[in-house]
Amino acid sequence: MIECNDVIKIYADPETKTRVAALRGIDLRIKKGELVSIIGPSGSGKSTLIKIFAGMEAISSGEVRIGEYQLGKMTLDELLAYRLNTVGLVHQFPERTLFLSGTVMDNLMFAAGLCSKNISENKRRNKEILEKLQMSKLANRRVSFLSGGEMIRTAIGCILAKNAPLLLCDEPTGQLDSVNTQIVKDILREISREYQTTVLVVTHDLRFLKGVDKTCEMHSGRVSSLFSADGDFKFEKQHFPLEFNAQIDSSQNVRLPNEIFKLMKLGNNLKFEISEESKVVIKHPDGIPPKRIEIKEMQKKKALKIAPLPEKYFEKKELDINIQNASKIYEAKNVQVAAISNVNLDIPKGEFAFIIGPSGSGKTTLIKLLTGMVNSSEGEVNVLNQPLHNLNDTARANFRRNNIGIVSQQGGLHPFMTVQENLFVKDILAGKTIQVNNYPENEITNIFNQFQITHRKNSFPLEISGGELQRASLAIAQFGSPRILILDEPTANMDSELADTVMDQLYELHRNFKVTLLITTHDINLVRDGTRVIDLKDGKINKDGLALSVEE
Numbered sequence: 001m002i003e004c005n006d007v008i009k010i011y012a013d014p015e016t017k018t019r020v021a022a023l024r025g026i027d028l029r030i031k032k033g034e035l036v037s038i039i040g041p042s043g044s045g046k047s048t049l050i051k052i053f054a055g056m057e058a059i060s061s062g063e064v065r066i067g068e069y070q071l072g073k074m075t076l077d078e079l080l081a082y083r084l085n086t087v088g089l090v091h092q093f094p095e096r097t098l099f100l101s102g103t104v105m106d107n108l109m110f111a112a113g114l115c116s117k118n119i120s121e122n123k124r125r126n127k128e129i130l131e132k133l134q135m136s137k138l139a140n141r142r143v144s145f146l147s148g149g150e151m152i153r154t155a156i157g158c159i160l161a162k163n164a165p166l167l168l169c170d171e172p173t174g175q176l177d178s179v180n181t182q183i184v185k186d187i188l189r190e191i192s193r194e195y196q197t198t199v200l201v202v203t204h205d206l207r208f209l210k211g212v213d214k215t216c217e218m219h220s221g222r223v224s225s226l227f228s229a230d231g232d233f234k235f236e237k238q239h240f241p242l243e244f245n246a247q248i249d250s251s252q253n254v255r256l257p258n259e260i261f262k263l264m265k266l267g268n269n270l271k272f273e274i275s276e277e278s279k280v281v282i283k284h285p286d287g288i289p290p291k292r293i294e295i296k297e298m299q300k301k302k303a304l305k306i307a308p309l310p311e312k313y314f315e316k317k318e319l320d321i322n323i324q325n326a327s328k329i330y331e332a333k334n335v336q337v338a339a340i341s342n343v344n345l346d347i348p349k350g351e352f353a354f355i356i357g358p359s360g361s362g363k364t365t366l367i368k369l370l371t372g373m374v375n376s377s378e379g380e381v382n383v384l385n386q387p388l389h390n391l392n393d394t395a396r397a398n399f400r401r402n403n404i405g406i407v408s409q410q411g412g413l414h415p416f417m418t419v420q421e422n423l424f425v426k427d428i429l430a431g432k433t434i435q436v437n438n439y440p441e442n443e444i445t446n447i448f449n450q451f452q453i454t455h456r457k458n459s460f461p462l463e464i465s466g467g468e469l470q471r472a473s474l475a476i477a478q479f480g481s482p483r484i485l486i487l488d489e490p491t492a493n494m495d496s497e498l499a500d501t502v503m504d505q506l507y508e509l510h511r512n513f514k515v516t517l518l519i520t521t522h523d524i525n526l527v528r529d530g531t532r533v534i535d536l537k538d539g540k541i542n543k544d545g546l547a548l549s550v551e552e
Contacts, residue, residue: 001198002030007062009048022048024221033196035189037208040218041495042468046202050170053200054089055079066166084114088159092171094151100144104135104154107143111158129160133187145330145337147360149180156187160195167191169201174492177358177522185211204495263290304524305548306533314346320484320516321347321370326379328365339365341539350514354527357536363520367488371404372396384483405477405485407470413461419472420444420457423479450505451475470494471502484516491526
Protein backbone atom coordinates (compact mmCIF):
# COMPACT_ATOMS: atom_id res chain seq x y z
CA MET A 1 0.00 0.00 0.00
CA ILE A 2 2.78 2.45 1.00
CA GLU A 3 6.35 2.41 -0.25
CA CYS A 4 8.95 5.08 0.58
CA ASN A 5 12.45 5.05 -0.90
CA ASP A 6 15.10 7.48 0.40
CA VAL A 7 12.55 10.27 0.96
CA ILE A 8 14.06 13.66 1.79
CA LYS A 9 12.13 16.80 2.72
CA ILE A 10 13.92 20.14 3.03
CA TYR A 11 12.18 23.33 4.10
CA ALA A 12 13.78 26.48 2.70
CA ASP A 13 13.22 30.11 3.70
CA PRO A 14 13.89 32.35 0.66
CA GLU A 15 14.31 35.46 2.84
CA THR A 16 16.84 34.11 5.33
CA LYS A 17 18.19 31.53 2.84
CA THR A 18 18.13 28.89 5.58
CA ARG A 19 17.43 25.24 4.82
CA VAL A 20 16.11 22.74 7.37
CA ALA A 21 16.03 18.99 6.64
CA ALA A 22 12.84 17.60 8.17
CA LEU A 23 13.27 14.13 6.61
CA ARG A 24 16.74 12.75 5.91
CA GLY A 25 16.14 9.58 3.88
CA ILE A 26 13.01 7.66 4.85
CA ASP A 27 12.62 4.01 3.79
CA LEU A 28 9.32 2.41 4.75
CA ARG A 29 7.00 -0.40 3.56
CA ILE A 30 3.42 -0.76 4.81
CA LYS A 31 0.94 -3.39 3.59
CA LYS A 32 -2.75 -2.88 2.82
CA GLY A 33 -4.94 -3.28 5.91
CA GLU A 34 -2.10 -2.87 8.42
CA LEU A 35 -2.40 -0.78 11.58
CA VAL A 36 0.96 0.97 12.02
CA SER A 37 2.12 3.43 14.67
CA ILE A 38 4.85 5.96 13.84
CA ILE A 39 6.38 7.07 17.13
CA GLY A 40 9.03 9.63 17.94
CA PRO A 41 9.77 12.76 19.99
CA SER A 42 8.68 16.27 19.03
CA GLY A 43 10.57 17.46 15.94
CA SER A 44 11.45 13.96 14.72
CA GLY A 45 9.62 14.46 11.40
CA LYS A 46 6.41 12.55 12.14
CA SER A 47 4.02 15.35 11.16
CA THR A 48 6.00 16.10 7.98
CA LEU A 49 5.76 12.46 6.93
CA ILE A 50 2.01 12.34 7.53
CA LYS A 51 1.52 15.53 5.48
CA ILE A 52 3.42 13.96 2.59
CA PHE A 53 1.23 10.85 2.73
CA ALA A 54 -1.84 13.15 2.83
CA GLY A 55 -0.68 14.96 -0.31
CA MET A 56 -0.26 18.23 1.60
CA GLU A 57 3.53 18.48 1.29
CA ALA A 58 5.81 17.78 -1.67
CA ILE A 59 8.96 15.74 -1.21
CA SER A 60 12.36 17.22 -2.06
CA SER A 61 13.75 13.95 -3.42
CA GLY A 62 13.15 10.21 -3.27
CA GLU A 63 10.02 8.25 -4.07
CA VAL A 64 6.64 7.83 -2.38
CA ARG A 65 4.12 5.33 -3.76
CA ILE A 66 0.69 4.90 -2.21
CA GLY A 67 -1.31 2.28 -4.04
CA GLU A 68 -1.23 3.21 -7.71
CA TYR A 69 -0.20 6.80 -7.00
CA GLN A 70 3.37 8.08 -7.22
CA LEU A 71 3.03 11.30 -5.22
CA GLY A 72 6.20 13.04 -6.37
CA LYS A 73 5.11 13.04 -10.03
CA MET A 74 1.47 14.15 -9.67
CA THR A 75 -0.04 17.43 -10.83
CA LEU A 76 -2.04 19.63 -8.45
CA ASP A 77 -5.34 18.36 -9.89
CA GLU A 78 -4.20 14.76 -9.51
CA LEU A 79 -3.20 15.41 -5.90
CA LEU A 80 -6.63 16.91 -5.18
CA ALA A 81 -8.31 13.81 -6.64
CA TYR A 82 -5.98 11.59 -4.61
CA ARG A 83 -6.82 13.42 -1.38
CA LEU A 84 -10.54 13.21 -2.10
CA ASN A 85 -10.73 9.54 -3.05
CA THR A 86 -7.85 7.80 -1.31
CA VAL A 87 -6.84 9.46 1.93
CA GLY A 88 -8.52 10.65 5.11
CA LEU A 89 -6.74 12.66 7.80
CA VAL A 90 -7.80 12.73 11.46
CA HIS A 91 -6.24 15.94 12.77
CA GLN A 92 -4.81 16.17 16.28
CA PHE A 93 -7.33 18.99 16.80
CA PRO A 94 -10.44 17.37 15.23
CA GLU A 95 -12.57 20.49 15.78
CA ARG A 96 -10.56 22.14 12.99
CA THR A 97 -11.88 19.65 10.43
CA LEU A 98 -15.49 19.24 11.63
CA PHE A 99 -18.55 21.46 11.28
CA LEU A 100 -19.01 22.40 14.94
CA SER A 101 -22.53 23.79 14.48
CA GLY A 102 -23.72 20.61 12.73
CA THR A 103 -24.67 17.29 14.29
CA VAL A 104 -22.54 14.16 14.19
CA MET A 105 -24.76 12.73 11.42
CA ASP A 106 -24.57 16.02 9.49
CA ASN A 107 -20.78 15.71 9.39
CA LEU A 108 -20.87 12.09 8.24
CA MET A 109 -23.45 12.85 5.55
CA PHE A 110 -21.30 15.70 4.22
CA ALA A 111 -18.24 13.43 4.07
CA ALA A 112 -20.18 10.65 2.34
CA GLY A 113 -21.65 13.14 -0.14
CA LEU A 114 -18.17 14.01 -1.41
CA CYS A 115 -17.93 10.59 -3.07
CA SER A 116 -21.53 9.36 -3.39
CA LYS A 117 -24.83 11.01 -4.32
CA ASN A 118 -26.98 8.12 -3.06
CA ILE A 119 -28.43 9.83 0.01
CA SER A 120 -30.46 6.88 1.31
CA GLU A 121 -27.51 4.48 0.97
CA ASN A 122 -25.17 7.01 2.63
CA LYS A 123 -27.56 7.38 5.55
CA ARG A 124 -27.85 3.61 5.97
CA ARG A 125 -24.08 3.13 5.90
CA ASN A 126 -23.46 6.04 8.25
CA LYS A 127 -25.80 4.50 10.82
CA GLU A 128 -23.71 1.33 10.67
CA ILE A 129 -20.52 3.37 11.09
CA LEU A 130 -21.87 5.21 14.15
CA GLU A 131 -22.91 1.91 15.69
CA LYS A 132 -19.41 0.53 15.16
CA LEU A 133 -17.93 3.69 16.70
CA GLN A 134 -20.27 3.43 19.71
CA MET A 135 -21.77 6.78 18.71
CA SER A 136 -25.36 5.88 17.74
CA LYS A 137 -26.88 7.74 20.68
CA LEU A 138 -24.94 10.88 19.70
CA ALA A 139 -26.01 10.97 16.04
CA ASN A 140 -28.12 14.10 16.54
CA ARG A 141 -25.84 15.86 19.01
CA ARG A 142 -24.14 19.07 17.95
CA VAL A 143 -20.41 18.51 17.47
CA SER A 144 -19.46 21.51 19.64
CA PHE A 145 -21.09 19.69 22.59
CA LEU A 146 -18.92 16.57 22.22
CA SER A 147 -16.00 15.57 24.41
CA GLY A 148 -12.49 15.19 22.98
CA GLY A 149 -12.83 11.43 22.57
CA GLU A 150 -16.22 11.78 20.90
CA MET A 151 -14.82 14.35 18.44
CA ILE A 152 -11.97 11.99 17.51
CA ARG A 153 -14.47 9.20 16.84
CA THR A 154 -16.62 11.56 14.77
CA ALA A 155 -13.59 12.51 12.66
CA ILE A 156 -12.79 8.82 12.14
CA GLY A 157 -16.43 8.25 11.17
CA CYS A 158 -16.17 10.95 8.49
CA ILE A 159 -13.20 9.16 6.91
CA LEU A 160 -15.10 5.86 6.89
CA ALA A 161 -18.14 7.64 5.42
CA LYS A 162 -16.10 8.68 2.36
CA ASN A 163 -14.72 5.13 2.16
CA ALA A 164 -11.06 6.17 1.99
CA PRO A 165 -8.63 3.19 1.83
CA LEU A 166 -5.92 5.12 3.76
CA LEU A 167 -6.61 6.57 7.21
CA LEU A 168 -3.96 8.90 8.68
CA CYS A 169 -4.23 9.90 12.33
CA ASP A 170 -2.04 12.74 13.61
CA GLU A 171 -1.72 12.55 17.43
CA PRO A 172 -5.33 11.28 17.82
CA THR A 173 -5.05 10.50 21.55
CA GLY A 174 -2.86 13.34 22.82
CA GLN A 175 -5.80 14.94 24.62
CA LEU A 176 -7.51 11.71 25.74
CA ASP A 177 -7.38 9.73 28.97
CA SER A 178 -6.37 6.05 29.01
CA VAL A 179 -9.94 4.75 28.76
CA ASN A 180 -10.75 6.79 25.65
CA THR A 181 -7.31 6.04 24.18
CA GLN A 182 -8.02 2.32 24.42
CA ILE A 183 -11.44 2.84 22.80
CA VAL A 184 -9.81 4.66 19.86
CA LYS A 185 -7.11 1.97 19.54
CA ASP A 186 -9.71 -0.81 19.49
CA ILE A 187 -11.77 1.06 16.89
CA LEU A 188 -8.75 1.62 14.63
CA ARG A 189 -7.80 -2.06 14.80
CA GLU A 190 -11.35 -3.11 13.97
CA ILE A 191 -11.44 -0.67 11.04
CA SER A 192 -8.19 -2.02 9.60
CA ARG A 193 -9.47 -5.59 9.84
CA GLU A 194 -13.09 -5.19 8.71
CA TYR A 195 -12.67 -2.51 6.03
CA GLN A 196 -9.12 -3.50 4.98
CA THR A 197 -8.25 0.16 5.57
CA THR A 198 -4.56 0.93 6.00
CA VAL A 199 -4.28 2.93 9.24
CA LEU A 200 -1.25 5.02 10.23
CA VAL A 201 -1.12 6.61 13.68
CA VAL A 202 1.53 9.29 14.05
CA THR A 203 2.10 9.89 17.75
CA HIS A 204 4.52 10.31 20.64
CA ASP A 205 2.13 8.23 22.78
CA LEU A 206 4.00 5.09 23.88
CA ARG A 207 0.67 3.35 24.47
CA PHE A 208 0.75 2.74 20.69
CA LEU A 209 3.80 0.48 21.01
CA LYS A 210 1.32 -2.32 21.60
CA GLY A 211 -1.95 -3.29 19.95
CA VAL A 212 -0.71 -2.48 16.43
CA ASP A 213 0.70 -4.61 13.60
CA LYS A 214 3.92 -2.67 13.28
CA THR A 215 5.72 0.23 14.94
CA CYS A 216 8.10 2.62 13.21
CA GLU A 217 10.30 4.74 15.46
CA MET A 218 11.59 8.06 14.11
CA HIS A 219 14.40 10.30 15.31
CA SER A 220 15.93 13.34 13.58
CA GLY A 221 14.08 12.75 10.31
CA ARG A 222 15.07 9.10 9.96
CA VAL A 223 13.52 5.70 10.69
CA SER A 224 15.55 4.49 13.66
CA SER A 225 13.79 1.14 14.13
CA LEU A 226 10.92 -0.88 12.72
CA PHE A 227 9.42 -3.85 14.50
CA SER A 228 6.26 -5.95 14.37
CA ALA A 229 3.70 -6.55 17.11
CA ASP A 230 5.29 -9.86 18.12
CA GLY A 231 8.77 -8.32 18.42
CA ASP A 232 10.53 -7.20 21.58
CA PHE A 233 9.75 -3.74 22.87
CA LYS A 234 12.43 -1.55 24.37
CA PHE A 235 12.71 -1.65 28.14
CA GLU A 236 10.33 -4.60 28.48
CA LYS A 237 13.12 -5.96 30.65
CA GLN A 238 14.68 -3.96 33.44
CA HIS A 239 18.05 -5.76 33.42
CA PHE A 240 20.83 -6.68 31.00
CA PRO A 241 21.03 -7.99 28.34
CA LEU A 242 18.70 -5.62 26.48
CA GLU A 243 17.66 -6.02 22.85
CA PHE A 244 16.83 -3.26 20.38
CA ASN A 245 15.53 -3.18 16.82
CA ALA A 246 16.96 -1.04 14.02
CA GLN A 247 16.45 -0.70 10.26
CA ILE A 248 19.02 -0.60 7.47
CA ASP A 249 17.93 2.04 4.93
CA SER A 250 18.53 2.12 1.18
CA SER A 251 21.93 3.77 1.73
CA GLN A 252 23.02 0.97 4.12
CA ASN A 253 22.83 3.38 7.05
CA VAL A 254 21.69 2.32 10.51
CA ARG A 255 20.69 4.86 13.13
CA LEU A 256 21.89 3.94 16.60
CA PRO A 257 18.85 3.91 18.94
CA ASN A 258 18.93 6.76 21.47
CA GLU A 259 18.70 4.31 24.37
CA ILE A 260 21.92 2.56 23.32
CA PHE A 261 23.72 5.88 22.85
CA LYS A 262 22.71 7.03 26.35
CA LEU A 263 23.30 3.74 28.17
CA MET A 264 26.76 3.26 26.61
CA LYS A 265 27.75 6.90 27.25
CA LEU A 266 29.07 7.17 23.69
CA GLY A 267 30.73 10.20 22.13
CA ASN A 268 31.68 10.43 18.45
CA ASN A 269 33.28 6.96 18.11
CA LEU A 270 32.42 3.31 18.74
CA LYS A 271 33.87 -0.13 17.99
CA PHE A 272 32.40 -3.11 16.15
CA GLU A 273 33.42 -6.70 16.90
CA ILE A 274 32.40 -9.48 14.46
CA SER A 275 32.59 -13.16 15.47
CA GLU A 276 32.75 -16.27 13.29
CA GLU A 277 29.15 -16.96 14.32
CA SER A 278 28.07 -13.76 12.46
CA LYS A 279 27.47 -11.85 15.65
CA VAL A 280 28.19 -8.13 15.61
CA VAL A 281 28.93 -6.46 18.94
CA ILE A 282 29.07 -2.69 19.48
CA LYS A 283 31.64 -1.63 22.07
CA HIS A 284 32.62 1.61 23.74
CA PRO A 285 36.05 2.57 22.28
CA ASP A 286 37.45 3.16 25.79
CA GLY A 287 35.84 0.10 27.37
CA ILE A 288 33.58 2.16 29.65
CA PRO A 289 30.73 -0.02 31.01
CA PRO A 290 27.11 1.01 30.32
CA LYS A 291 25.03 3.00 32.77
CA ARG A 292 22.85 1.16 35.25
CA ILE A 293 19.23 0.87 34.19
CA GLU A 294 17.33 3.27 36.40
CA ILE A 295 14.09 1.47 37.07
CA LYS A 296 12.56 4.48 38.78
CA GLU A 297 12.53 6.30 35.43
CA MET A 298 10.18 3.65 34.05
CA GLN A 299 7.68 3.81 36.89
CA LYS A 300 4.39 5.46 36.08
CA LYS A 301 1.62 6.50 38.40
CA LYS A 302 -1.40 4.28 38.00
CA ALA A 303 -3.52 6.26 40.44
CA LEU A 304 -3.59 9.35 42.62
CA LYS A 305 -4.57 9.29 46.21
CA ILE A 306 -6.14 12.63 46.99
CA ALA A 307 -5.97 13.51 50.67
CA PRO A 308 -8.61 15.98 51.95
CA LEU A 309 -7.54 19.61 52.28
CA PRO A 310 -6.45 20.59 55.80
CA GLU A 311 -9.26 21.94 57.93
CA LYS A 312 -7.90 25.52 57.96
CA TYR A 313 -6.57 25.46 54.40
CA PHE A 314 -8.29 28.70 53.34
CA GLU A 315 -7.80 30.59 56.60
CA LYS A 316 -6.22 34.05 56.11
CA LYS A 317 -5.86 33.44 52.37
CA GLU A 318 -6.99 35.91 49.73
CA LEU A 319 -9.12 34.23 47.08
CA ASP A 320 -8.39 34.80 43.39
CA ILE A 321 -11.28 32.57 42.29
CA ASN A 322 -14.60 31.92 44.00
CA ILE A 323 -17.27 29.82 42.26
CA GLN A 324 -20.66 29.27 43.91
CA ASN A 325 -23.25 26.77 42.69
CA ALA A 326 -22.19 27.29 39.07
CA SER A 327 -23.72 25.27 36.25
CA LYS A 328 -23.30 25.40 32.49
CA ILE A 329 -25.91 23.93 30.16
CA TYR A 330 -25.36 23.94 26.41
CA GLU A 331 -28.52 24.06 24.28
CA ALA A 332 -29.09 23.50 20.55
CA LYS A 333 -31.95 22.00 18.50
CA ASN A 334 -33.94 21.27 21.67
CA VAL A 335 -31.03 19.26 23.08
CA GLN A 336 -29.59 20.19 26.47
CA VAL A 337 -26.19 19.02 27.69
CA ALA A 338 -25.19 19.73 31.30
CA ALA A 339 -21.42 20.17 31.11
CA ILE A 340 -20.97 21.55 34.66
CA SER A 341 -23.45 21.10 37.53
CA ASN A 342 -23.53 22.92 40.91
CA VAL A 343 -19.78 23.47 41.21
CA ASN A 344 -18.39 25.21 44.30
CA LEU A 345 -14.70 26.03 44.24
CA ASP A 346 -12.24 28.40 45.96
CA ILE A 347 -8.73 29.06 44.59
CA PRO A 348 -6.44 31.17 46.83
CA LYS A 349 -4.00 33.72 45.43
CA GLY A 350 -0.77 32.02 44.32
CA GLU A 351 -2.31 28.52 44.23
CA PHE A 352 -0.89 25.81 41.94
CA ALA A 353 -3.67 23.34 41.20
CA PHE A 354 -4.46 20.59 38.72
CA ILE A 355 -7.96 19.97 37.40
CA ILE A 356 -8.13 16.31 36.40
CA GLY A 357 -10.76 13.92 35.15
CA PRO A 358 -11.57 11.74 32.14
CA SER A 359 -12.49 13.15 28.74
CA GLY A 360 -15.95 14.71 28.93
CA SER A 361 -15.83 15.30 32.70
CA GLY A 362 -16.17 19.08 32.31
CA LYS A 363 -12.55 20.26 32.67
CA THR A 364 -12.51 22.50 29.61
CA THR A 365 -15.95 23.95 30.36
CA LEU A 366 -14.85 24.84 33.90
CA ILE A 367 -11.83 26.65 32.45
CA LYS A 368 -14.06 28.54 30.02
CA LEU A 369 -16.29 29.64 32.90
CA LEU A 370 -13.55 31.06 35.07
CA THR A 371 -11.90 32.81 32.09
CA GLY A 372 -15.20 34.29 30.96
CA MET A 373 -15.13 32.58 27.57
CA VAL A 374 -18.65 31.38 28.30
CA ASN A 375 -21.13 32.62 30.88
CA SER A 376 -22.61 30.37 33.53
CA SER A 377 -26.20 29.20 33.14
CA GLU A 378 -26.65 29.40 36.91
CA GLY A 379 -24.59 30.42 39.94
CA GLU A 380 -21.74 32.88 40.49
CA VAL A 381 -18.21 33.03 39.06
CA ASN A 382 -15.97 35.58 40.82
CA VAL A 383 -12.40 36.06 39.57
CA LEU A 384 -10.07 38.68 41.09
CA ASN A 385 -13.17 40.18 42.77
CA GLN A 386 -14.92 40.57 39.42
CA PRO A 387 -18.39 38.94 39.11
CA LEU A 388 -17.97 37.45 35.64
CA HIS A 389 -21.54 36.12 35.71
CA ASN A 390 -22.80 39.73 35.69
CA LEU A 391 -20.58 40.99 32.86
CA ASN A 392 -21.41 41.04 29.15
CA ASP A 393 -19.21 39.40 26.52
CA THR A 394 -17.15 42.54 25.86
CA ALA A 395 -16.46 43.23 29.52
CA ARG A 396 -15.44 39.62 30.13
CA ALA A 397 -13.11 39.71 27.11
CA ASN A 398 -11.44 42.91 28.36
CA PHE A 399 -11.02 41.41 31.83
CA ARG A 400 -9.54 38.22 30.40
CA ARG A 401 -7.07 40.12 28.18
CA ASN A 402 -5.79 42.25 31.08
CA ASN A 403 -5.55 39.61 33.80
CA ILE A 404 -5.35 36.05 32.53
CA GLY A 405 -2.82 34.14 30.45
CA ILE A 406 -4.44 31.21 28.65
CA VAL A 407 -3.06 28.24 26.75
CA SER A 408 -5.84 26.28 25.05
CA GLN A 409 -5.55 22.76 23.67
CA GLN A 410 -5.34 24.23 20.16
CA GLY A 411 -2.69 26.84 20.97
CA GLY A 412 -4.90 29.79 20.02
CA LEU A 413 -2.25 31.88 18.25
CA HIS A 414 -2.99 34.29 15.41
CA PRO A 415 -2.26 32.25 12.24
CA PHE A 416 -0.94 35.15 10.14
CA MET A 417 1.58 36.43 12.68
CA THR A 418 4.86 34.80 13.62
CA VAL A 419 5.35 33.21 17.02
CA GLN A 420 7.33 36.24 18.20
CA GLU A 421 4.75 38.68 16.84
CA ASN A 422 2.05 36.81 18.77
CA LEU A 423 3.74 38.00 21.96
CA PHE A 424 2.25 41.44 21.33
CA VAL A 425 -1.31 40.50 20.32
CA LYS A 426 -2.67 41.36 23.77
CA ASP A 427 -1.17 44.85 23.61
CA ILE A 428 -2.43 45.36 20.07
CA LEU A 429 -5.98 44.41 21.09
CA ALA A 430 -5.69 46.80 24.03
CA GLY A 431 -4.98 49.66 21.59
CA LYS A 432 -1.39 50.17 22.70
CA THR A 433 1.34 51.42 20.38
CA ILE A 434 3.81 48.59 19.92
CA GLN A 435 7.51 49.24 19.67
CA VAL A 436 9.40 45.96 19.77
CA ASN A 437 12.61 47.83 20.63
CA ASN A 438 11.06 48.73 24.00
CA TYR A 439 11.11 45.05 24.97
CA PRO A 440 14.57 43.79 25.96
CA GLU A 441 15.74 41.18 23.45
CA ASN A 442 17.20 39.03 26.21
CA GLU A 443 13.82 38.92 27.98
CA ILE A 444 12.11 37.64 24.83
CA THR A 445 14.90 35.16 24.14
CA ASN A 446 14.84 33.84 27.71
CA ILE A 447 11.10 33.15 27.52
CA PHE A 448 11.47 31.19 24.28
CA ASN A 449 14.55 29.37 25.59
CA GLN A 450 12.66 28.21 28.67
CA PHE A 451 10.23 26.25 26.52
CA GLN A 452 12.73 25.20 23.81
CA ILE A 453 10.96 27.12 21.04
CA THR A 454 13.56 29.77 20.08
CA HIS A 455 14.20 28.02 16.75
CA ARG A 456 10.55 28.63 15.79
CA LYS A 457 10.08 32.24 16.90
CA ASN A 458 9.98 33.51 13.29
CA SER A 459 7.67 30.74 12.06
CA PHE A 460 3.91 31.00 11.61
CA PRO A 461 1.67 28.84 13.84
CA LEU A 462 0.45 26.69 10.93
CA GLU A 463 4.06 25.86 10.02
CA ILE A 464 4.96 24.19 13.31
CA SER A 465 4.03 20.89 14.97
CA GLY A 466 1.40 20.49 17.67
CA GLY A 467 4.03 20.14 20.40
CA GLU A 468 5.87 23.23 19.18
CA LEU A 469 2.60 25.16 19.04
CA GLN A 470 1.84 24.33 22.66
CA ARG A 471 5.32 25.32 23.82
CA ALA A 472 5.07 28.60 21.93
CA SER A 473 1.67 29.24 23.52
CA LEU A 474 3.12 28.58 26.98
CA ALA A 475 5.89 31.12 26.39
CA ILE A 476 3.43 33.71 25.09
CA ALA A 477 0.97 33.16 27.95
CA GLN A 478 3.77 33.77 30.46
CA PHE A 479 4.93 36.96 28.70
CA GLY A 480 3.70 40.07 30.49
CA SER A 481 3.33 38.30 33.88
CA PRO A 482 -0.47 37.75 34.02
CA ARG A 483 -2.06 37.50 37.47
CA ILE A 484 -3.62 34.12 36.64
CA LEU A 485 -2.19 31.52 34.24
CA ILE A 486 -4.55 28.79 32.97
CA LEU A 487 -3.31 25.87 30.87
CA ASP A 488 -5.67 23.40 29.21
CA GLU A 489 -3.85 20.10 28.55
CA PRO A 490 -0.50 21.93 28.08
CA THR A 491 1.59 18.80 27.34
CA ALA A 492 -0.97 16.82 25.32
CA ASN A 493 1.12 16.83 22.12
CA MET A 494 4.58 16.46 23.65
CA ASP A 495 6.71 13.36 24.20
CA SER A 496 7.23 12.36 27.83
CA GLU A 497 10.78 13.76 28.08
CA LEU A 498 9.76 17.15 26.72
CA ALA A 499 6.62 17.17 28.89
CA ASP A 500 8.79 16.66 31.99
CA THR A 501 11.01 19.57 30.96
CA VAL A 502 8.01 21.85 30.43
CA MET A 503 6.51 20.87 33.78
CA ASP A 504 9.83 21.64 35.49
CA GLN A 505 9.64 25.13 33.96
CA LEU A 506 6.06 25.59 35.16
CA TYR A 507 6.87 24.51 38.72
CA GLU A 508 9.86 26.88 38.71
CA LEU A 509 7.68 29.68 37.31
CA HIS A 510 5.26 29.22 40.18
CA ARG A 511 8.01 29.16 42.79
CA ASN A 512 9.60 32.35 41.46
CA PHE A 513 6.55 34.47 40.71
CA LYS A 514 3.79 32.93 42.88
CA VAL A 515 1.34 33.31 39.99
CA THR A 516 -2.02 31.57 40.38
CA LEU A 517 -1.57 28.58 38.09
CA LEU A 518 -4.30 26.14 37.03
CA ILE A 519 -3.64 23.15 34.76
CA THR A 520 -6.24 20.80 33.32
CA THR A 521 -4.97 17.37 32.35
CA HIS A 522 -5.87 13.71 32.08
CA ASP A 523 -2.20 12.73 32.60
CA ILE A 524 -1.77 12.11 36.33
CA ASN A 525 1.98 11.65 35.81
CA LEU A 526 2.26 15.44 35.61
CA VAL A 527 0.96 15.82 39.16
CA ARG A 528 3.57 15.91 41.89
CA ASP A 529 3.00 15.01 45.51
CA GLY A 530 1.59 17.77 47.70
CA THR A 531 0.01 19.66 44.81
CA ARG A 532 -3.67 20.51 45.00
CA VAL A 533 -5.88 18.38 42.76
CA ILE A 534 -9.52 19.01 41.79
CA ASP A 535 -10.98 15.80 40.35
CA LEU A 536 -14.04 16.21 38.12
CA LYS A 537 -16.53 13.51 37.24
CA ASP A 538 -19.67 13.97 35.14
CA GLY A 539 -19.50 17.75 35.48
CA LYS A 540 -19.18 17.77 39.27
CA ILE A 541 -16.28 17.94 41.73
CA ASN A 542 -15.62 14.37 42.79
CA LYS A 543 -12.61 15.08 45.03
CA ASP A 544 -10.64 18.16 46.08
CA GLY A 545 -7.43 17.74 48.02
CA LEU A 546 -3.66 17.22 47.97
CA ALA A 547 -2.02 14.61 45.72
CA LEU A 548 -0.28 11.48 46.95
CA SER A 549 0.94 9.24 44.12
CA VAL A 550 0.46 5.49 43.90
CA GLU A 551 3.13 3.93 41.65
CA GLU A 552 3.12 0.71 39.71
